Amino acid sequence: MEPKELDRLFHAYLEGTLDEAGAAALRKALKDPALRRRWRDLTDLEGSLADRYARPSTRLLKPVSFFRTHRQRLFAVAAMLLLGVIAGWIYSLIHPSEEKGNVLAHVLYVVWDDTAETAGVSVARGLDVSPLAAGQPVCDGDELRAPVGYFLALQFDGEETVVEVSAGGAARVYMRDGGKRIELTRGRLAARVAKQPPGCPMIVVTPHARATVLGTQLELAVEPARSQVTVTEGSVQVLDLKTQATATVSAGEQVGVDNVSAPEVAKVAPVELDAHGRIVYDEGFDAGLPSNWNMGQWVGQGLPEGDTGAVRSMPRNDNHPHRYAVSTHAAPHSSPFFLLTPSTMLHLTFNMERPGRIIFFLTILENGRFRDNLAFTKLISDPGWQTVDIPIWDFRPTKLTAIDELLGSACTRYWVQTMSREDLGFTLSRIWATSAE
Structure with a gap:
């Protein structure tokens, strides 16, 4: 049999039009080793095309439909689509009026x-x-x-x-x-x-x-x-x-x-807050930066009347890039800055050259173990020197700790950070804590 005749029988086989006479001729021809090699080459070519273009794959003895070949895959895809439709329907029942993307x-x-x-x-x-x-x-x-x-x-x-x-x-x-x-x-x-x-x-x-x-x-x-x-x-x-x-x-x-x-x-238990209570901690910067100070630049000009020193924020170089802060080192837990009481108030005298938001952190330890960081945020709309008084109850814990659970614990570190990538000129001239206890 000529190769062209074998090619014709091959295409008839693929198209499902191969009659009994053609099938008999094909079986006889495939006894020839050379024609078997050509048949194998044709089936390999058709198989690679089927894989690429999702056409039916070829078998020697009888045609196999695309559905039968990919039946399990088709069932899996159909099941996934059905589950997706059901999930979307259930979701629409739970959230009927949501409009995604707005x-x-x-x-x-x-x-x-x-x-x-x-x-x-x-x-x-x-x-x-x-x-x-x-x-x-x-x-x-x-x-x-x-x-x-x-x-x-x-x-x-x-x-x-x-x-x-x-x-x-x-x-x-x-x-x-x-x-x-x-x-x-x-x-x-x-x-x-x-x-x-x-x-x-x-x-x-x-x-x-x-x-x-x-x-x-x-x-x-x-x-x-x-x-x-x-x-x-x-x-x-x-x-x-x-x-x-x-x-x-x-x-x-x-x-x-x-x-x-x-x-x-x-x-909520009422708290008597007295901004003029007993001073339990006081830090000015008239004599320079304290020995336990970690971050900030000492300045001696442009200060409120009566002050001779302050600390200006510097860019942080740790895991808080592009933020400006002033910060202490951690104090020993045996000699903290102050203890938290129901009437504790923090007071800051500072300057802002431009409007912006600040965040004031307190690190709290109990029996030498870290308990939480407390945070107070404030938007400073008016630049210039000013004093803010902050009750301890206005701070928010960074963990799920209630403030009243921290009473009696020790503040061993604090820092003030601006919430801008630009230098807002935050300068702290005094920080002190008071308590009525």
Whole structure:
């Protein structure tokens, strides 16, 4: 048989038009070693083309359909597509009015302390997880993640509502029925909520509770077995997600929700704060930088009347690049700077050459062991020399530690850091602590 005739029979075989006479001729021809080699070459060529272009593969004795060849793979793909459709349908039932991709807010600031992980804050958008920085948009459905040691704040567009996530927090932000929704699955959240439109409250949900907010200032903390809501301004309606019990929490009150017992609203213990209490720590810089000072440049000009020395912030060269700070070394735990009491107040006299935000950290030890870093943030709108008085209760722990659990513990280090990549000219002339105890 001529090679051309073998080629014709081969194509008839592939197309399924090979009759009995042709099949008999083909079987006879393949007894010839040379024709068998040509047949093998043709089948190898067709097989490689089938792999590349998803055409049916060739078999010598009988044609095999594409469906039979790839049946298991097709079933697997079909099953995955079906599961995806079902998952999307279920998700749409749970979140019927979410519109993915719409920008709801922008990151106001990201700060961290010396215990922070190097990974930094991030945003989970669908299956993508990417780093997050100040100024970036927050879209409908985004989950914001702030590892322990980080503070991540966002401001909703068009209003003064600010939400801060910290202490290993994870918070998903979205819209539903015209209102803002936040799902806090872990960590801590603090919010200053502007007055919301009628019928469209902000709702914050934790694994244990739901808080309905019309306009207030509050904090939520998610612990393994309970969630706690503390209100400093306004009022919040709290719902136990399991027992359906409700409680109204007003300014100066807090409630814990554990899905077991009925939520009981309790007054936050009143604290008498006296800015003129007994001075328990005082540091000026008239004689230069103290021996326990770590970061900053001493300056002796342009100071308030009566001062002869101050410390100006310098760029950090550790894991906080492009930030300016003043900082002490860690004091021995046997001789801390001061002890925390319910009436402790910190006082700073400082200058800012340009507006910006500062963050003030305190490192707290108990019995020589690290407990937490406390942080206080403040936006300085007006440059110039000024003094701020900060009650210890205005600091936020970087972990899930309550301030009252730290009373009696020791402050062994502190530092002030600007939250800008540019030098804002922060200069500290005095820091002191007072206590009524």
